[in-house]
Amino acid sequence: MLMFRSRFFWRNLLSYAIVISLTTFVVSYLLTVRTEEFVKSDSKDMLLEKLTLIAPILKDRNRWHPDQLAELFESAAKNTDTRITVIDSSGHVLFESEVNHINFQNHIDRPEIAQSMNQPWGTAVRSSDTLKLPMLFVAKKITSGDDHVYLRFALPMSKLDKRLEDIRYVLGIGALVGMFVSLLIALFLAKRITRPISAITHVAEAISRGNYNARLRHLPKNELGTLGKAINRLAEAVQANISKREKMEQIRREFSSNVSHELKTPLTSIKGYVETLIEGGALDSKDDAKRFLKIIEANIERITSLVTDLLRLSTIEANQGLISLESVDWKPVISEVLMRQEINLKKKSIRFNLNAPDSISKVMGSRKAMTHILDNLLQNALNYTPEGGSITVGLTQKTSQVVLTVEDTGIGISKRDQSRIFERFYRVDSARSRDDGGTGLGLAIVKHLVIQIQGTINVQSELNKGSIFTVTLPTPQT
Numbered sequence: 169m170l171m172f173r174s175r176f177f178w179r180n181l182l183s184y185a186i187v188i189s190l191t192t193f194v195v196s197y198l199l200t201v202r203t204e205e206f207v208k209s210d211s212k213d214m215l216l217e218k219l220t221l222i223a224p225i226l227k228d229r230n231r232w233h234p235d236q237l238a239e240l241f242e243s244a245a246k247n248t249d250t251r252i253t254v255i256d257s258s259g260h261v262l263f264e265s266e267v268n269h270i271n272f273q274n275h276i277d278r279p280e281i282a283q284s285m286n287q288p289w290g291t292a293v294r295s296s297d298t299l300k301l302p303m304l305f306v307a308k309k310i311t312s313g314d315d316h317v318y319l320r321f322a323l324p325m326s327k328l329d330k331r332l333e334d335i336r337y338v339l340g341i342g343a344l345v346g347m348f349v350s351l352l353i354a355l356f357l358a359k360r361i362t363r364p365i366s367a368i369t370h371v372a373e374a375i376s377r378g379n380y381n382a383r384l385r386h387l388p389k390n391e392l393g394t395l396g397k398a399i400n401r402l403a404e405a406v407q408a409n410i411s412k413r414e415k416m417e418q419i420r421r422e423f424s425s426n427v428s429h430e431l432k433t434p435l436t437s438i439k440g441y442v443e444t445l446i447e448g449g450a451l452d453s454k455d456d457a458k459r460f461l462k463i464i465e466a467n468i469e470r471i472t473s474l475v476t477d478l479l480r481l482s483t484i485e486a487n488q489g490l491i492s493l494e495s496v497d498w499k500p501v502i503s504e505v506l507m508r509q510e511i512n513l514k515k516k517s518i519r520f521n522l523n524a525p526d527s528i529s530k531v532m533g534s535r536k537a538m539t540h541i542l543d544n545l546l547q548n549a550l551n552y553t554p555e556g557g558s559i560t561v562g563l564t565q566k567t568s569q570v571v572l573t574v575e576d577t578g579i580g581i582s583k584r585d586q587s588r589i590f591e592r593f594y595r596v597d598s599a600r601s602r603d604d605g606g607t608g609l610g611l612a613i614v615k616h617l618v619i620q621i622q623g624t625i626n627v628q629s630e631l632n633k634g635s636i637f638t639v640t641l642p643t644p645q646t
């Protein structure tokens with residue numbers, strides 16, 4: 169997996185391991201210290217408890233024979249697994265459970281004895297002068313009338329050490345098990361942290377190599393997830409930008425190709441006829457010369473129209489968003505365009521119908537732009553409507569909009585072509601359009617102008633039945 173090849177993963181895991189090891193060591197050390205203190209305190213309490221049980225016997229020691237007391241203490245020492253010593257008020261040993269006490273030194277200066285003189289009891293951890301072993305001593309002053317003795321219990325430290333060793337063993341096993349479990353948890357956490365980072369790194373590298381389809385999936389709900397989403401959005405933005413650039417480049421190439429083709433055809437025709445006129449061999453009469461000149465003139469007009477439309481479209485795009493909107497009445501615009509197109513309508517015997525109620529509101533737009541829009545739509549309808557057909561221009565009032573429709577009984581547009589008719593140089597019927605003098609830019613100009621005046625345009629059409637172009641513009645706000 170990529171994650172296990174990540175140096176970040178191993179550094180992260182090593183950091184966890186070091187922290188866990190140090191924590192385990194410190195905790196184990198503190199537990200050991202506290203355990204030793206607890207064992208010593210517990211052993212002292214145990215000796216005090218045993219001492220308290222034996223103490224009443226010494227208070228009534230006068231009732232017992234010395235041999236009976238000795239036998240009783242030896243039995244108690246054996247049963248409690250402790251060393252018992254009885255010391256008189258002057259420090260002489262009266263009884264000792266471990267060794268013969270005949271030649272014992274005076275014990276009055278022993279630390280535990282000295283403490284018990286003025287305190288409820290005395291304790292000490294020291295090496296026994298008699299047994300030469302480290303031991304835990306607990307002593308208590310037992311008063312009986314005017315006299316008193318000292319009762320002392322002792323426990324070899326070796327027994328405490330054995331108990332501590334067992335506890336340390338258990339703590340050590342527990343520490344190892346805890347460390348192992350902690351390392352497993354650290355491995356899980358390192359994987360959980362490293363996995364999204366590795367995925368982000370992998371996707372970022374893929375994007376840097378040009379794979380803009382790379383995306384991050386299953387992101388965590390934290391800062392890394394936020395970073396991953398940001399990278400996804402960045403990739404989408406870059407991909408969209410590149411797609412847009414590629415599309416623009418394709419449009420540029422198609423535009424260059426179309427312009428070249430549109431210019432080449434009439435220029436070739438002009439060149440051919442001019443050469444014929446210069447040579448003069450193929451001319452039979454002045455009528456032929458005039459006919460050639462008319463063809464040359466038509467091709468020049470075609471080039472002029474193309475250049476004019478290109479300049480107009482370029483100007484529209486350059487002035488994107490700069491058209492000032494005002495309140496405009498559609499009806500004078502329709503009258504102006506109709507007057508300009510009247511001759512063309514009559515040439516093809518096309519019936520023109522106008523459905524425009526007087527109550528139609530004004531719209532927010534630009535008279536110049538609206539004139540170009542209607543002029544191009546009407547010219548388009550003329551180009552594709554056969555002789556004897558009809559064209560209808562209508563206005564419809566909606567709540568806060570006015571809808572302009574240009575309907576013809578022409579050849580119609582297929583479903584496949586309807587999505588492309590607003591592209592530059594796109595023609596449903598190229599031969600017919602060129603024969604009618606169309607440049608293939610009219611509807612592209614219409615769409616750009618409609619957008620600039622904040623309107624919408626769409627088309628409905630059926631082959632061999634005709635088309636309806638609809639332009640919707642908002643009415644002025646009151």
